[in-house]
Amino acid sequence: xxxxxxxxxxKKDVLDPQGKAIHVALNNMGFDKINGVRQGKLIEIDxxxxxxxxxxxxxxxxxxxxxxxxxxxxxxxxxx
Amino acid sequence: xxxxxxxxxxKKDVLDPQGKAIHVALNNMGFDKINGVRQGKLIEIDxxxxxxxxxxxxxxxxxxxxxxxxxxxxxxxxxx
Numbered sequence: 119x120x121x122x123x124x125x126x127x128x129k130k131d132v133l134d135p136q137g138k139a140i141h142v143a144l145n146n147m148g149f150d151k152i153n154g155v156r157q158g159k160l161i162e163i164d165x166x167x168x169x170x171x172x173x174x175x176x177x178x179x180x181x182x183x184x185x186x187x188x189x190x191x192x193x194x195x196x197x198x
Numbered sequence: 199x200x201x202x203x204x205x206x207x208x209k210k211d212v213l214d215p216q217g218k219a220i221h222v223a224l225n226n227m228g229f230d231k232i233n234g235v236r237q238g239k240l241i242e243i244d245x246x247x248x249x250x251x252x253x254x255x256x257x258x259x260x261x262x263x264x265x266x267x268x269x270x271x272x273x274x275x276x277x278x
Contacts, residue, residue: 119233125240127240127242137241137242140241140264140265143264144260144264147260147263147264149245149256149259149260151245151246151247151256152243152244152245152246153199153244153245153246154242154243154244155241155242155243155244156241156242157239157240157241157242158239158240158241158242159237159238159239159240160205160207160237160238160239160240161217161220161235161236161237161238162207162217162234162235162236162237162238163232163234163235164232164233164234164235165229165231165232165233166231166232166233167231176229176231179229180224180227180229183227184220184223184224184227185220
């Protein structure tokens with residue numbers, strides 16, 4: 119079994135209201151040295167694959183077909 | 199400026215309906231070698247700090263006070 123994590127972040131030019139809300143909240147709590155906050159998500163997948171190459175290939179397909187929205191999001195894949 | 203990423207995941211014993219929904223969706227798409235899916239989030243923070251130690255200390259406070267819910271979530275901090 120191979121554990122794979124997909125990190126999904128908004129593309130640089132896409133507005134991120136959730137990140138902005140966190141930024142404002144942190145400012146209000148006294149954390150005033152912050153220049154920017156962006157929120158993304160991560161998805162951990164345990165899968166059976168014969169090797170890391172096959173696992174990565176599978177998770178790349180999952181990312182492109184379901185997990186990430188390629189119009190507005192970037193993703194990266196990390197294998198354990 | 200230091201870029202810090204906080205990775206927030208549900209604790210192992212906490213139910214994750216979003217992860218479950220992704221698991222079922224992937225199964226329905228033909229990805230049938232999956233043993234489990236868990237969804238978490240990541241928060242990227244650009245902040246001014248005099249060094250990495252100070253940045254980490256600040257972001258640890260942010261995580262405990264706002265970003266993560268310590269009852270049900272774990273977090274880890276990565277500095278760039």
